[in-house]
Amino acid sequence: MDQLGVKRGSRTEDALASLLTAVPFRQNKRERLSSGQSPNAATPVFFSPVGAHEREASHHSAGPSGRSQDDVHALRKQHRIYVKGTDIPPPVVNFTDVCKKRKFYEKLLANVEECGFLEPTPIQRQAIPLMLKRREVLCVAPTGSGKTLAYLLPIVIQAKLGALKGREGVKALLVGPTRELAAQIARVLARLVQGLGLRCSLLSAAGVTAGTDFTKMDIVVATPLRLSKAAKKASFGSVEFLVFDEADKLLDEGFVAQMDKVVAACTNPRKVAAFFSATLPEKVEELARSLLKQPVRVTVGERNSAAASVQQRLVFVGSEAGKLIALRDLLASGTRPPILVFTNSKQRCDALHRDLALEGVLVDSISADQAPAARSAVVDRFREGRIHLLVCTDLMARGIDFLNVQTVINYDFPLSAVDYVHRVGRTGRAGRSGQAITFFEERDAGQLRRIANLMQSSGMEVPAWMLQLRKETTVLKQRLKDRKDSKPHPKQNGSLCAKRKRVAE
Structure with a gap:
């Protein structure tokens, strides 16, 4: 790399297109496959040793027929997947394992490939089977590791099955801290559900004001502020999946009042919550666990790195x-x-x-x-x-x-x-x-x-x-x-805020 000349002290899917002239991600993966490499291969990360509780969870996870416990443990070790919890399903080997029992799997698999994935990334391997079993999860994986698809794929499958059974109303709420992230999630979701007949929406300010008819939606993507405002006019009692992307940010002080309203509006006792982030400090994890039922923590690589x-x-x-x-x-x-x-x-x-x-x-x-x-x-x-x-x-x-x-x-x-x-x-x-x-x-x-x-x-x-x-x-x-270049953190009140205080104490 070039050194600086400074002394060192030792809104459409088209927006997803490449910026300049780089080879598309999917083409890169095909080239890797042809050369015998993993299509999702990345530079190895330095990892801390697997803890005793994680080894125990790995050895006692029941694998499908034909896969021994040693095989399951070896697969997790190969992809540096660390798990903590009970009754954890084995990681999937490929996307066909996830979709092959579904009538709509061919179209869904084609859509997954259109999103740039030919085989699951480590976080997708473990998060997808957990969410398909309706387990609540805390997932921590490096930036750019495919976390979005890790929760979108199982949610799309569950939402499609629910729609086939005639269930009405919003089946999943996907929450991101910024408009830009919410819009990006919605773009990936639009590609994934293409041709599946699911009704998905990015909640806009105009939609909140006009009063969106959520009975006509299957999956809704929004920021906490827009969801908290929408909750005043609508019911989210049909929601079965509640996903928080960039969970540590959403549990920060600036969002707790809005998050309280979102969580309170989702009254379905069968609701499953999932938290995804690249970083999850211990105090934030403790707060997240207070909102979950017997969650499984999945970590890929070294935590918070x-x-x-x-x-x-x-x-x-x-x-x-x-x-x-x-x-x-x-x-x-x-x-x-x-x-x-x-x-x-x-x-x-x-x-x-x-x-x-x-x-x-x-x-x-x-x-x-x-x-x-x-x-x-x-x-x-x-x-x-x-x-x-x-x-x-x-x-x-x-x-x-x-x-x-x-x-x-x-x-x-x-x-x-x-x-x-x-x-x-x-x-x-x-x-x-x-x-x-x-x-x-x-x-x-x-x-x-x-x-x-x-x-x-x-x-x-x-x-x-x-x-x-x-x-x-x-x-x-x-x-x-x-310092003048620091940023203020507004204080909020609410039940999550109260839990934050107890965690700090």
Whole structure:
């Protein structure tokens, strides 16, 4: 990789098309199959040893006829699937195993292939059979590992079976923290249900205002805010599956009031809830478990870590003034677009956008206060390659697929390890490679060690001195919260908020 010239201190389905001229994901997979490789192969990740409870769960999971317990354990070990819970079905080997008993399986399998998958990824192998058995799950897997299809496929199968039996009303609610992620889920869902006769909808602001007739819907995708507003006018008593994508974000303080209303509106006693995320801190997991019945936790790879398919490095820029110089040098060195640049606030996002635009860079910016139509237009231009560099806040750090993004730049140092994992996860998706560059200055020293540890756990080489830095102190954490480039976290009230407080205690 090129070094910076800075001293180092040792809205349509068409929007899913490729940004530039990269080979489509499905074609890449066919090439891998022809060469004898796994179509979903990715760079190996460094994993922690399987715990005793996980080994026990693996050995006692009943496999189908012809597959011994040792075979099941070997398959999990091969794909680095860790499970915790009881009565866990074995992972599936291929998509045919999932669909072959369904009358509509040929069309569904064709749709799965259209979504870019020829064989299941590790998280899909284990999550799909669990959800088909109506088990509640906590699933943690790296960014870009196929989590969306892991919950969409079993839900589509169950919704189709329910529709065939004549059951009316919404059968599944899929919840994402941002409009962009919800829209992306809806696009993948539209491709998956094509020709199956299922009625799916992305809940819009207009739909909430007009009062959508949910008795005519099978699967609804929405943000918590829109669902909480819709719950005032509609009943979700028919919902059988409630899925939370980017679960750790949805259980954050900013969403708890809305989440309370969504959960309370889903009154079906047969409802099954599922949580999916790339990161799941222990306190958040404890809160999630309080909402679930005998959940199974599925972890792929090392928990709360960045994907090893991303080459990560830290670059010392000295001070705030050095950031723009470093970014200019990086662009001048020939770094290929498209590039995502992360800042810690809307104000800094707008300022950097202006600076780069004045220098003739094909740049735009996106932040939470923009109107939905404006945000969608920016995303579309970026996907189409009309924008080479997109400056953004952490709004764009979760779940959004820009398959051809080759470089992520953390212009502002991430405020948490979770933020770092999700930012870095915008590149190196679906088996592709990418690079992530994080600028740091002297005042970031207190947070440097935790990011260096994350990088090391992903197989990156980091200077020994970074790993030996003192841990953050309470004073340093408070200074981080008080910095101008940090973001506020609004406080909310509600039952989930009360549970968060009990968990913290």
